[in-house]
Amino acid sequence: MKNLAPIVVMTCRLVLGGVFIYASWDKLMDPAGFAQNIHHYRMVPYALLHPFALFLPMLEMVVGVALILGVHLRGAALLTLLLNVMFIVAISTALVRGLDISCGCFNTDGGHAVGLSLLVRDFLLLLACLPPLLFQRVGPTLSRSQKY
Amino acid sequence: MSRQSFARSGVQALTLLLVAAVLAAAGWALRPDPLPLVADPVAYELELSAPLVETGTALQLFDEGNHFFIDTRPSAGPGVETISGSFVIREKEFADDLLRLMDVLYPEDPVILFGDGNLMGVSNVAARLQERGFTSVQIMRSGLDGWQKAGGALGEAYIPEMPGAPLEES
Numbered sequence: 001m002k003n004l005a006p007i008v009v010m011t012c013r014l015v016l017g018g019v020f021i022y023a024s025w026d027k028l029m030d031p032a033g034f035a036q037n038i039h040h041y042r043m044v045p046y047a048l049l050h051p052f053a054l055f056l057p058m059l060e061m062v063v064g065v066a067l068i069l070g071v072h073l074r075g076a077a078l079l080t081l082l083l084n085v086m087f088i089v090a091i092s093t094a095l096v097r098g099l100d101i102s103c104g105c106f107n108t109d110g111g112h113a114v115g116l117s118l119l120v121r122d123f124l125l126l127l128a129c130l131p132p133l134l135f136q137r138v139g140p141t142l143s144r145s146q147k148y
Numbered sequence: 149m150s151r152q153s154f155a156r157s158g159v160q161a162l163t164l165l166l167v168a169a170v171l172a173a174a175g176w177a178l179r180p181d182p183l184p185l186v187a188d189p190v191a192y193e194l195e196l197s198a199p200l201v202e203t204g205t206a207l208q209l210f211d212e213g214n215h216f217f218i219d220t221r222p223s224a225g226p227g228v229e230t231i232s233g234s235f236v237i238r239e240k241e242f243a244d245d246l247l248r249l250m251d252v253l254y255p256e257d258p259v260i261l262f263g264d265g266n267l268m269g270v271s272n273v274a275a276r277l278q279e280r281g282f283t284s285v286q287i288m289r290s291g292l293d294g295w296q297k298a299g300g301a302l303g304e305a306y307i308p309e310m311p312g313a314p315l316e317e318s
Binding site: 032035039047058062078082 | 153156157158159160161162163164165167168169171172175176183184185186187189192271272
């Protein structure tokens with residue numbers, strides 16, 4: 001069981017990192033489109049809409065890279081967990097309010113409509129945050145303080 | 149997780165947040181067409197102002213024959229199955245598609261837009277039509293899939309010729 005830990009942690013890191021880097025790319029390229037996506041959720045005030053649309057994709061990119069390289073691994077896993085909680089709250093409230101919108105998860109041009117399958121996916125991603133957060137001392141890392 | 153390691157995670161998270169903020173600011177500053185830092189509420193509200201119609205109502209309006217149906221799907225075009233006789237105005241080819249319809253579609257005409265069930269692109273087209281003076285713009289909520297499921301007839305779009313700017317087949 002102990003031998004499995006590094007594999008599990010590394011798999012979670014690679015999957016989460018890959019997903020977050022992939023998710024960030026289209027939004028970084030088209031911040032205006034992403035701002036529209038965010039606006040459709042009707043949760044972010046106008047004053048924060050554009051700064052949020054500029055910052056969030058960059059944060060996804062940074063945590064994605066950090067997870068894969070193992071730099072500030074715990075912090076990256078913590079942020080990924082918080083981001084997933086935020087996505088789950090946003091999708092849940094959109095579902096409760098009956099909003100028929102695209103999720104804006106991976107691209108700004110249409111994409112997945114908000115639905116239960118997205119919630120399930122985000123819950124799985126949330127679970128994948130736990131091994132790197134709780135067992136950060138296993139698996140390769142570039143960070144000197146986290147050698148195993 | 150001990151209290152100390154939790155605190156360390158917090159510091160690391162703050163560091164990553166700071167790095168992301170600096171990179172986002174740099175990316176914004178270096179872009180040739182940076183997004184304004186303050187959003188214009190008018191532009192965003194206009195996009196969400198078109199009322200939604202349910203498929204059943206849309207089918208009824210289609211049978212009455214007083215409304216023009218407009219396909220906004222990016223894949224819409226010649227040879228692509230859609231609501232029979234509908235026009236095509238796509239988000240990315242908006243100006244060309246609208247120009248093509250200038251002799252058959254007028255701002256006072258009631259229009260019902262539909263897409264693939266996702267409201268993103270169709271809302272954008274609705275907003276731009278409203279900006280150009282169209283007074284009765286509605287969006288069919290469930291898109292072409294919902295239309296099909298409700299037993300709506302499918303056929304070809306009506307795409308007038310426009311020399312010099314041909315509509316590409318997707």
